[in-house]
Amino acid sequence: MTLNFSAIEAKWRTAWYNAKINESEPRPGEKKFFMIFAYPGVTGYLHVGHMRGYTFSDAVVRYKLMTGHNVLFPVGTHATGNGAISFARKVERQDESVIEILRANGCPEGTMSRLSDPLEVVRFFNNVYVNDYWKRFGFMSDWRRFTCTINPDYSRFIEWQMRKLKSEGLLIQKPYFAAACIEHGPVAVDASETDISKGGNAEVLEYVLLKFDLEDGRKLVAATLRPETVFGLTNFWVNPEVEYVDVRVGEEIWVVSKQAAEKLKLQKDDMEVKGSANGAELIGRRCRAPFTGKMLAIFPSLLCDPNVGTGLVMSVPSDAPVDWIGLVELERDKTSRGKYGITDKMLQDSQPVPIIKTPGWGPLPAVEITEKMGITSLSDPKLEDATKEIYKSGFHKGVMNEACGDFAGQPVERAKEAMREEMLSSGQADLLYDLSEEVLCRCGNRVLIKKIPDQWFIDYANPALTERSKEQALTMKILPREYYENIQGVLEWYRERACVRLGNWLGTRFPFDQKWIIEAIADSTLYPVYYVISRYANEGLITAERMDEGFFDYVLLGRGDLEAVAKATGFSREVLDRVRAEFEYWYPLDINLGGKEHMTVHFPVFLMNHVAVLRPQHWPRGIIVNWYITATGGKISKSKGGAQPIPDAAERFGVDAMRLFYAHIASLYVDVAWEDEKVEGYRDRLERLWNLASELSAIDTDAVTEVDAWLAARMQTRLVRLHKFMAEYDLRSYANDVYFEIPQDMRWYLRRGGKNKMAISKALETWVPLMVPATPHIAEELWERMGKAPFVSTAQLEQGSITDSVLIAEAKEKLVERLMADVSEILKVTEMRPTRTTIMTAPAWKQDMFQDALADPKSRPDVSALIKSAMARHQSPELKKEIPAFAKEIAAEVAKMSPEDRQVLGARVSERETLSGAKEFLEAEFGCRVDVFSADDPARTDPKGKARFARPGRPAVFIE
């Protein structure tokens, strides 16, 4: 029969939500479990990959619910930033790809036009996320608590958070250099290119500006990334075709390209353009280098790009292939030399000077590499590779040589920093921030780096905060284990982070200066707290306008006086105390789960904000990081739309099949490629389990067999294992046992001739509830078919216990399985068709000795002690030779066993009795007569003398 998953899912999610079993109320005295997943940013449709982490969270929550916890699992969305704005803009200009995505996801045409409004975008997607994704997947989430970061009440909370950070001294102000469009203000430069139309991969570079004195008092300003190479300067490059300008910066007159002047204007407070400067006129003159004071000739070079740096370049031919080839070309170019009056003497004075010792290279790497690569002209494209190669090895492995004064012997990396500092403080250098490639705003203007003099930061570098956060992290459950260790380093490394920004963004106004909007990472760190409040705001019991500082202080920090707060806010005392009690009940947060992209962004600041603002008993208890589900060809891209809409996938594969896929396909801590066939495989698996359960339920006999006890025992063993897995949030191992191992146990039971109605229904009652975390809908349906009252979702899982009788039952069955494996091995090799099988279990003396060995507390049993006691027990002369040999063997074997195995095997079972009991089964399996003897039974048939091979746990076998 084919199951109608879709109907089953709809039936049960409706039933759950009608019965409100997903709603969370504090129940004082009862254990609580509070988990969230990092809420998604509202930037468009999500894809099937996103559901992995969410589903994992729901599975954990459901498991906790079934193991004695009162759970809280709220959800929300994060709309701060420019995601919704950029989406709305695309709709507005009828961007084809966006319209296409909307259509593909079934967005009605009428709704589409509304989505040119960012707030409508947020509203629309909030609805999609909650209804089409999370409810559709049957999450045990308390929908009453939904919140979104641009809700007015949420904003009050964020304002409060900022006030607390400020009063803790954690908000600081200092200049900052940010990418900005002249028209539109700050823009985001990132690969998704939401704000920009070109240059998403650009990086912000910090150039050191070096000032070269001209005789007329002006300064030629060269921009460099390698200030330490001033020791190797030989000349200066000016492009005769570029338009330069004189600018006044403070007291000084600088010469830079016109384009560079524009950049400087955005970054220097006291600066003005004086007039144009003639580049060609400078060529042939001389300038004095900073730091060394060396006089340098000025040569022409058409390679100086007015858009890069200052459009003026200093020349270090020892280590810059471009500079070296520039000189080589100039030497050849008699015309230019004549035109600019460049003499042989000037060229001779510009010979490369070795300054850096780099392993694998001679004193003049630039000369060496151009020769090796056969580069002789500035137009050779290989020049770029050569430059990269020399830069890389010189910078990372090089050491300054004896020509470098005080810096001789220092690694280049260190010398660079030291010289930068020294020249900056002595006024010989300055800084210029620039983008590594051209970036264009959506409006078409060029994006430049602009100084923001009064930028606010959260001071995550604060030593006390860092220290307390690190200590807290040590006490937390953080998975995977690698991240538990790494987060220490991440917290240490965290610096101040800009927490507000200018421009057109969604978010909360900064309470200390309304021109700023609070930035997206800053307003999403403390928010799990808000889920205990949002519910009251959503129900209208408290209102945004009146949620003041005193209100939050009272409910979250336990500060202030109830009467005063009630009076100031107008909220009822009863509500105020309910909110406060609810916070005290649910907090701290037990688990925050989020994707791996959060490891160096959200998680550390999430922790630090809690530590900074809340009392220690409310600091977080756990973090789980999930890796991604990717498309077969690479990452499923959020900005480019999901591979298939989530509701479509749910319809096609079934929610439970998808949930099982997420749970079982791999550990949470590896990336997995989404493949339709795999999800279909899980759907088929669920159908098979359904059929198996039906087949078992249909059995209606009371016949008692020895496997009944085994089945009961095996379920106990499984339960204990399963709870151990979930203690580590190892949902994958859990699912493996529930969906693959337990069905295997059930089939084995049937194959062994089990058919006891009571035993079966007992096992099903254990098994079906175990399916709830991963596949709740199908579990409910099975539960109902079994005649149980709803809901299995709220049932409690058995704990399971491993008693002696469990051990014995397991050991017996293991014996049978082991024997079957041996027999089939023999049959396979010999290709016999058996007519009779004789099984000879180990003789009493071997069994006794085996038990002695297991009982020995030493990890390696004492061979001579084994021999002694065996000799004392068994006097027969023919054993005299066998005992020592076997003692040695058995001691070695036992030495290798785990304590668990020893325990199992120590549960002494009569092998002959056990196998005799399974005789009928074995005869059916082997298709021949089976006789079971003890090896020391004279009645046995053993013409080939196999009996002596009998060992405890592995009887001898003779097949004819």
Next chain:
RNA sequence: GCGAGGGUAGCCAAGCAAGGUCAAAGGCGACAGACUCAAGAUCUGUUCCCGCAGGGGUCCUCCGGUUCGAAUCCGGACCCUCGCACCA
């Protein structure tokens, strides 16, 4: 570049922190058998090599080391993925 993670049998994927119980779970695929008129589904078995008695050999990217013993620990090489801060 800096920081982090990874490379396991035809494929996917456990194992690796606490070395021995690992020829290495589980799934998929393939092959064989049962069932069936047949196909599919299902169930059972096999799926590195050798072996007519339950055994042996060679394996966990490559090279080297530690150890009685290494998929697991250490060093090196090659390859892949992710994060690097105002996109969230």
